[in-house]
Amino acid sequence: MRALDRKLLRDLGRMKGQAAAIAMVIAAGVMTLMISVTSLDALRDTQRAFYEDHHFADVFADLKRAPEGMAERLREIPGVNRLETRVKAPVRLEVPGFDDPVRGLLVSIPDGRQPLLNQLYLREGSLPESGRADQAVVSDAFAGAHGLRAGDTISAIIDGRLTRLRITGVALSPEFIYQAAPTDLLPDYRRYAIVWMNRRALARAYGMDGAFNNVLVGLQAGAREAEVIDALEQALGRYGLVMANGRYEQQSHRFLHEELQQLRAQAAILPTIFMLVSAFLLNVVMSRIIRTQREQLAVLKAFGYTNLEVATHYGMLTALIVLAGWAVGVVLGAWWAGWLIELYAEYFRFPDMSLRVQPWVAALALAVAGGAALLGTARAVWQAVARPPAEAMRPEPPASFRRGWFERAVLGRLLDAPGRIIFRNLSRHPVKASLSVAGIGMSAGLLMMGAYQLDAVDHMIDTQYRLVQRMDVHLVFSNPTPARVEAELRNEPGVLAVETYRSVPVRLVSGHRRYSTSILGMDPEPQLRLLLDRQRRPQHLPSEGLLLTDYLATDLGLAVGDPVVVEILEGHRRTLTIPLAGVVDEPIGVGAYMAREALNRAMREGPAVSGAWLLSEREREAALFDRLGRLPGVASIGMMSDAERDIREYMGDTIQMFALVFVLLACSIAFAVVYNNARITFAERARELATLEVLGYSRLQTGWILLGEIGALTLVAVPVGWLVGAGFCLAINQVYSTDLFRVPLVIAPRAYAFAAAGVLVASLLAGLMMLRRLGRLDKVSVLKAVE
Structure with a gap:
């Protein structure tokens, strides 16, 4: 060697x-x-x-109804490689042994074969037999949640008629990799299903023989998506086109x-x-x-x-x-x-x-x-x-040092000899001290960032489900409904308060930026669905003008007072220019808001609503939920407690679990940094400490000098770590800011306390380890001259 x-x-x-x-x-x-x-x-x-x-x-397009003959014209659009028409419809399901209402989406597939686009991957079983109206394929997630297999039966209320469906297969689809209801943020596999049925049977049940209400498009290589979407909108506009968009807008x-x-x-x-x-x-x-x-x-x-x-x-x-x-x-x-x-x-x-x-x-x-x-x-x-x-x-x-006026006038009176030694060691090696403070500060910042992630998720969910969404039940109607339904719902047993809203799909345009979303038309002073500003104060809807979530306004490059081009994608499909009246701060989702009367005028309709929010009595909630789920015209019904539970589980499984791992890593790193700093301090001071003991200093005094220097560096590093941690929190905040949810940049006092306690405990442990080394120090060996 x-x-x-x-x-x-x-x-x-x-x-x-x-x-x-x-x-x-x-x-x-x-x-x-x-x-x-x-x-x-x-x-x-x-x-x-x-x-x-x-x-x-x-590309995907939803519409009210178009004749099948339109499909050939659509296939002639430049850039279209494959095109397939379908029939889709919301449905209510009943599963044996499960009492809660189950929502679903019926999707047609060609009789006896796979579709051209969005083909099914069969986990088990087979496609329905051609011509059969009592057979279906169900989504894998839904089947797994209920223990359903090929050969089992479920019931579906199809166009008002109860129909028993025999499951012939369990499948996955690239269209529903993330299987959540249109109004939900997270999946609920027990209460939401995708059901595929033969095209002829589904069309016959909903009066769609020779017609379609959904289009799928596969593009040619090099085709421009925006041009194909524009062509689809022009061709299907008179057939009640609701939305045409690309993959990015697909849920x-x-x-x-x-x-x-x-x-x-x-x-x-x-x-x-x-x-x-x-x-x-x-x-x-x-x-x-x-x-x-x-x-x-x-x-x-x-x-x-x-x-x-x-x-x-x-x-x-x-x-x-x-x-x-x-x-x-x-x-x-x-x-x-x-x-x-x-x-x-x-x-x-x-x-x-x-x-x-x-x-x-x-x-x-x-x-x-x-x-x-x-x-x-x-x-x-x-x-x-x-x-x-x-x-x-x-x-x-050796460096040249001298006593300064501060040391002579102040420290000489306030500090004893060991204290003055500590001060001199730090003040006369400012670069070393600064590097040590920086290292400990970074470790404190990591601890603070980990604690912030855990706290911020709870803050986000509490804000959304305690301050913003104060309702218990969320109803969505199948079609726009007269506003008198609010009075009818208020008379339901167990209902304490009702607020209705109008939801209209739109495309917001600002310069070259576009965003597809829905405008919610609400009461000017809502009580069950609040709109908050950045100080978390409730906002009232202006009689004219538009409110946007701050994330969406920033994404579109808009400031208060700027005009917003609103392309309405329902009804007469008008294009309006509406001023941005303000922004709202919401941690989950993005959206646009108007006074409901103003939105009804923009739609050239009477007082129509798309859904309702209900506050209910807790002890009568289950019966109310069951009764509302059976009302005609109700497309979906959701419990906010279920939504909150689902998002807490999701956040706990993903962001908070990752944050917990990060906290554990940050704790180990904090100890590593502090121990490394203490080890270097001991190595550099070993000769001096041995000399002091030879000169008569006790082990307690030399230990105080060693621990005092480590402790002083740590105390100075704590506020530095808070500043570094705030920067780290800002960085991680940007990571978790998306259209779906935004973790707020709210650093709780306990995050600061956790960071400080972490490095102080690490400093104490490292100091005790160095004291042990000091006790075993061989003064003779240390004081020998190095040759």
């Missing part, structure tokens, strides 16, 4: 605690990178394969797209933070090692070792630490990614989604970790090899 190799092993043995601490930070960065990139890769590849194999449509694809965007952002932000911390630690450790081995380096170079050999020696020391952290991070990251993939499989229904750790992902993690190590150690190693041997052999000249 070469001499340098033996020296490498000895150095690594002496600094094993520090090396383990740095490797832990690197492992955390590699782990987060592996989790994000591996999950992203698995989701993206699975999505692409499912879309391609089962011909997921590119399932959009939710999956947002999840992929979050994983991309996580893969960029979180590993970067950890790697910057590891680069900082490596810089501090390598600088200290090279400084203490100044004379040894001079001897090595004097004996003929080249600059390259010396640089390689320290590079190998760094590489061993990086490789250890990388190996641990890859293993833990792959394990956590597997758990995350299993979780995603509950929400995103693919035929198969398994973990595949690609070699390039591990190689990417190694490259990122190696780059961080190079960033942290390059300057220190360069200083080591650039110093001439003759200069390096001379002891480092």
Whole structure:
């Protein structure tokens, strides 16, 4: 074994605690990178394969009714490769042994064969037999929630008639990878189903013989989606076109797209933070090692070792630490990614989604970790090899210090001798002290960011379901209904309050920016569905003008007072220009709001409503729910308590679980940073502390000097960590800001307290470990001159 190799092993043995601490930070960065990139890769590849194999449509259009003969004209639109017409209808289902109302969507498929677009993947069974009106295929998620198999039966109220359907198959579709009801944010597999039936039977049941109300389009390569959508709107406008849009506006694809965007952002932000911390630690450790081995380096170079050999020696020391952290991070990251993939499989229904750790992902993690190590150690190693041997052999000249007026006038009276020693050590080495404060501050910032994620999700849900949505029941009507239904609902037993609303699909346009959503027409002073400003104060709807959620206004580049082009996608399909009267702050979803009377005027209709919000008596809620679910004209009914429960479960399974893992990593990193700092402080002060004990200082006094310096650095670092943590929280806030939900940038006081307590406890533990080392200090060996 070469001499340098033996020296490498000895150095690594002496600094094993520090090396383990740095490797832990690197492992955390590699782990987060592996989790994000591996999950992203698995989701993206699975999505692409499912879309391609089962011909997921590119453009979707919903309308009232059009004759089948229109299909040939639509196929002539430039850019259309495949086009298929369908019949769709909402349905209410009854499942044996399940008392709650079940909503569903009936979707037609060609008799006796697979559709051209959005083909089904059969988990079991087969398609309905051609010509059969009593057979259906149900969605895999719904079947799994109720334990349904091929051959079982369910009941459906189709166009007012109770029909028994025999399940011939259980299927998945690229159209419903994320299977949530149109008005819901999250899936409820027990209460919402997709049911596929033969086209002729479904058309006959709803009076759609020779007609269709839904169009799927597959585009030619190079075709422009916007041009095809415009052509569809022109062709189908007189047939009651409701909406024509691309994949991005399709509910399932959009939710999956947002999840992929979050994983991309996580893969960029979180590993970067950890790697910057590891680069900082490596810089501090390598600088200290090279400084203490100044004379040894001079001897090595004097004996003929080249600059390259010396640089390689320290590079190998760094590489061993990086490789250890990388190996641990890859293993833990792959394990956590597997758990995350299993979780995603509950929400995103693919035929198969398994973990595949690609070699390039591990190689990417190694490259990122190696780059961080190079960033942290390059300057220190360069200083080591650039110093001439003759200069390096001379002891480092002592710094010139003198007592300042502050020390003479103030500290001399307030502090005892150990206290003055602590102050001098810190004030006369400002760069070292600043680096230590920065390192501890970063670890405190990580702790604060982890605590923020846990708190912010609860704050988001509480705001939405305690302040914004104060109703108990949400009704959606099949068609616009006269406003007198409000009085009828108010007379229902168990109903305490009712508010109705009008919902109209629109496309908002501002310059080149467009966004498809719905305008909610509400009472000017709503009580069950509040609109809040940024200070969480209720807003009243103006008699004229439009309110937008702040996220949507920013996305469209709008400010209060700007005109908004509103393309109404229902009824007469008018295009209006309405001023933006204000913005509302809502953490979940995006939307637009108007006074209901103004929206009715814009639609050129009487006082019509699309749905209602109800406040109910808790003890009579179940009976009310059952009664409302059987009313004619009610397309769907939802309990807000169920919606809140579902989103809490989803957030707990995803964001909060990830945040909990992050908190655990942040705690270990905080200890690693503080321990590393304490270890360096002890190594640099060992000779001085031994000298003080020889001069008569007690072990208690020297221990106080050591702990006092560590504690002072930690106390100064706490407010720095709060500032750093606020920046980290802002970064993670951007990661979780999407159309679907936005985690508010509200940092609770306990997040600050958690960060401070974390680094203080870590500092105490590290200090106790250094006291133990001080007790075992060999003063004779430490005070020997280094030759």
